[in-house]
Amino acid sequence: MAAIPFQVEKYAAISAVVRACALTMSVFNRLVKSETVTKDDKSPVTVADYSAQAVVNTILAHAFPNDPIVGEEDASDLRKPEGALLRERIVELANEALTGIVADKENVNWGLGKARSSHELLDAIDRGNYAGGPVGRMWALDPIDGTKGFLRGEQYAVCLALIVDSIVQVGVIGCPNLHVDVSKPDGERGTMFVAVRGQGAQQLSLSSPYGDGIPLRISSHSPLSSIRFLESVEAAHSAHGFNARVAAVLGTSQSPNRMDSQAKYCVLSRGVEGDVYLRMPVPGMGYQEKIWDHASGALLIQEAGGIVSDSLGRPLNFGSGRTLGENFGVVATSIDIHPKIIHAIRQVQDEEKIGKF
Ligand SMILES: Nc1ncnc2c1ncn2[C@@H]1O[C@H](COP(=O)(O)O)[C@@H](O)[C@H]1OP(=O)(O)O
Ligand SMILES: [Mg+2]
Ligand SMILES: [Mg+2]
Ligand SMILES: [Mg+2]
Numbered sequence: 001m002a003a004i005p006f007q008v009e010k011y012a013a014i015s016a017v018v019r020a021c022a023l024t025m026s027v028f029n030r031l032v033k034s035e036t037v038t039k040d041d042k043s044p045v046t047v048a049d050y051s052a053q054a055v056v057n058t059i060l061a062h063a064f065p066n067d068p069i070v071g072e073e074d075a076s077d078l079r080k081p082e083g084a085l086l087r088e089r090i091v092e093l094a095n096e097a098l099t100g101i102v103a104d105k106e107n108v109n110w111g112l113g114k115a116r117s118s119h120e121l122l123d124a125i126d127r128g129n130y131a132g133g134p135v136g137r138m139w140a141l142d143p144i145d146g147t148k149g150f151l152r153g154e155q156y157a158v159c160l161a162l163i164v165d166s167i168v169q170v171g172v173i174g175c176p177n178l179h180v181d182v183s184k185p186d187g188e189r190g191t192m193f194v195a196v197r198g199q200g201a202q203q204l205s206l207s208s209p210y211g212d213g214i215p216l217r218i219s220s221h222s223p224l225s226s227i228r229f230l231e232s233v234e235a236a237h238s239a240h241g242f243n244a245r246v247a248a249v250l251g252t253s254q255s256p257n258r259m260d261s262q263a264k265y266c267v268l269s270r271g272v273e274g275d276v277y278l279r280m281p282v283p284g285m286g287y288q289e290k291i292w293d294h295a296s297g298a299l300l301i302q303e304a305g306g307i308v309s310d311s312l313g314r315p316l317n318f319g320s321g322r323t324l325g326e327n328f329g330v331v332a333t334s335i336d337i338h339p340k341i342i343h344a345i346r347q348v349q350d351e352e353k354i355g356k357f
Pocket of ligand 1: 043044072142144145146147148231232233234236237238259260261262285287293
């Protein structure tokens with residue numbers, strides 16, 4: 001019998017994401033102020049981001065020693081003398097996650113069960129330094145996507161994707177604070193989203209992350225007057241005003257559903273909590289989107305029957321380095337709504353040019 005493509009990669013990614021999610025949840029309840037620092041770009045990073053990256057990269061290095069990793073964090077601040085306290089805490093947390101008992105898929109060995117030295121774990125974090133590029137295999141990792149949401153106790157996600165020759169082949173997203181049942185927003189939390197190119201997309205729970213799961217299908221048709229936008233909570237991350245103008249052009253009366261992180265792609269893929277994820281650059285910020293913020297989510301949407309492009313309708317290029325430097329904005333939605341969104345974006349841009357806003 002022919003092997004199922006990317007099955008080992010899928011199980012390794014699930015195992016890594018489940019452990020990283022458990023780690024972040026346990027840190028949240030115990031996090032103290034000194035365990036959060038501000039990076040040069042003014043964004044926060046916590047002991048949970050660093051230790052989750054150490055755990056995922058340790059598992060990937062064992063399972064696929066030749067695969068490079070594009071990960072968000074790096075250990076340079078932790079190697080400085082003033083990083084000693086943070087470093088000790090990260091080593092402790094990462095080892096708890098690597099040696100703790102979590103149900104894995106049978107008959108696999110991800111090199112778990114033994115504690116690593118501080119040196120090994122900092123090196124594991126720095127395995128994420130790969131520059132990316134168009135050719136070959138690489139993993140893209142965001143150990144905590146939506147760190148601000150994590151700190152607020154709201155949505156965040158652990159996101160891992162395998163990219164081969166610029167194409168995302170496997171995408172796994174764990175959302176510890178996302179409700180499992182769309183009809184019960186206050187019910188059980190802890191969801192897992194898994195997509196493999198050509199094999200569909202499923203939702204599972206963090207407590208039972210293997211098996212068939214629930215097949216995901218993006219909402220296929222909503223009248224334009226009732227479509228609901230998904231957008232960032234943080235106004236500095238995506239242009240809320242622009243989205244509102246696109247919504248006005250389309251004539252929708254729904255208020256946007258705001259949440260942090262790639263949880264937006266996840267809820268979009270379940271087809272009920274939103275119809276379009278629109279992320280336009282905030283003018284003047286000069287920010288370039290990172291591949292680890294979109295790789296898993298983009299595959300999830302495609303495998304759930306939707307489409308992901310930039311605001312000009314071009315495919316996202318995951319092979320141009322650590323950023324989506326060739327793209328402008330992100331639009332994820334169903335195939336039937338997509339052209340209408342791209343058209344409305346152009347209309348708002350044209351109106352901006354002639355000074356209507
Ligand atoms: N100025 C910025 N513009 C757009 N995205 C940003 C900016 N600064 C950080 N991000 C990243 O945007 C993503 C969050 O988007 P959202 O607000 O939609 O949840 C995160 O990956 C966040 O990084 P991080 O992974 O550190 O949280
Ligand atoms: Mg960050
Ligand atoms: Mg992050
Ligand atoms: Mg992120």
